Amino acid sequence: MHSFGYRANALLTFAVTILAFICAIASFSDNFSNQTPSAQIQILNINWFQKQPHGNDEVSLTLNITADLQSLFTWNTKQVFAFVAAEYKTSKNSLNQVSLWDAIIPEKEHAKFWIQISNKYRFIDQGHNLRGKDFNLTLHWHVMPKTGKMFADKIVMSGYRLPNAYR
Amino acid sequence: MDWQGQKLAELLMQILLLIAAVVSFVVGYATASFRTMMLIYAGGVVLTTLITVPNWPFFNRHPLKWLDPSEAEKHPKPEVVLSSKKKSSKK
Numbered sequence: 001m002h003s004f005g006y007r008a009n010a011l012l013t014f015a016v017t018i019l020a021f022i023c024a025i026a027s028f029s030d031n032f033s034n035q036t037p038s039a040q041i042q043i044l045n046i047n048w049f050q051k052q053p054h055g056n057d058e059v060s061l062t063l064n065i066t067a068d069l070q071s072l073f074t075w076n077t078k079q080v081f082a083f084v085a086a087e088y089k090t091s092k093n094s095l096n097q098v099s100l101w102d103a104i105i106p107e108k109e110h111a112k113f114w115i116q117i118s119n120k121y122r123f124i125d126q127g128h129n130l131r132g133k134d135f136n137l138t139l140h141w142h143v144m145p146k147t148g149k150m151f152a153d154k155i156v157m158s159g160y161r162l163p164n165a166y167r
Numbered sequence: 168m169d170w171q172g173q174k175l176a177e178l179l180m181q182i183l184l185l186i187a188a189v190v191s192f193v194v195g196y197a198t199a200s201f202r203t204m205m206l207i208y209a210g211g212v213v214l215t216t217l218i219t220v221p222n223w224p225f226f227n228r229h230p231l232k233w234l235d236p237s238e239a240e241k242h243p244k245p246e247v248v249l250s251s252k253k254k255s256s257k258k
Contacts, residue, residue, distance in 0.1 A: 002168065004222065011184070014180065015215075018184055075199040076201060
């Protein structure tokens with residue numbers, strides 16, 4: 001502590017170490033939040049359902065997505081990334097997950113929403129297994145913090161079924 | 168700074184930074200504002216820098232007593248004689 005430079009260095013190092021501790025505690029405090037998200041997805045219409053030239057099935061849907069993700073936001077949340085995936089089983093793959101829609105929610109106010117759109121990303125199968133297929137629509141979300149660990153979770157909604165014939 | 172001053176500076180630095188950390192976390196958590204926490208902590212770091220880093224007079228209240236120059240002249244330093252090696256040259 002005998003010189004200006006020595007003291008400045010010691011202070012800076014200690015300050016940054018303590019900053020790391022503060023951020024760790026802030027991240028840990030996220031575990032105490034009570035999270036009760038809810039969501040509902042309705043398929044309003046199957047726009048078309050065809051076999052592509054290369055032999056893969058493709059379907060276009062119009063979805064109605066209602067969700068309330070406000071309780072996921074804490075003081076340490078930067079944004080929530082939410083996406084809807086169609087999940088089903090085929091003989092070739094035990095789990096197929098096709099992402100149909102996603103959104104970045106930067107603030108708590110925007111986390112309660114109702115949206116009606118056709119699928120943002122194409123729903124294409126690996127093969128031609130989709131006729132008469134039962135599938136789940138799952139809303140996944142990733143809570144991205146300002147500091148610390150990212151949490152991910154999902155709500156599975158089942159009971160959807162594709163038509164038996166192309167149209 | 169003298170020895171006592173250095174010890175005081177180090178102690179002050181550690182305590183002030185810890186207090187800044189605790190206050191900033193409590194206020195930030197209570198107001199649910201991460202930004203507030205960071206701003207208060209940054210303010211605390213700047214305040215601590217201003218108090219402990221510059222060479223303030225209150226850090227020099229127990230100055231070291233160096234030997235007086237006139238006293239030093241009366242006791243000159245002993246001269247060190249370097250022993251030089253003589254190379255034996257063969258002719």
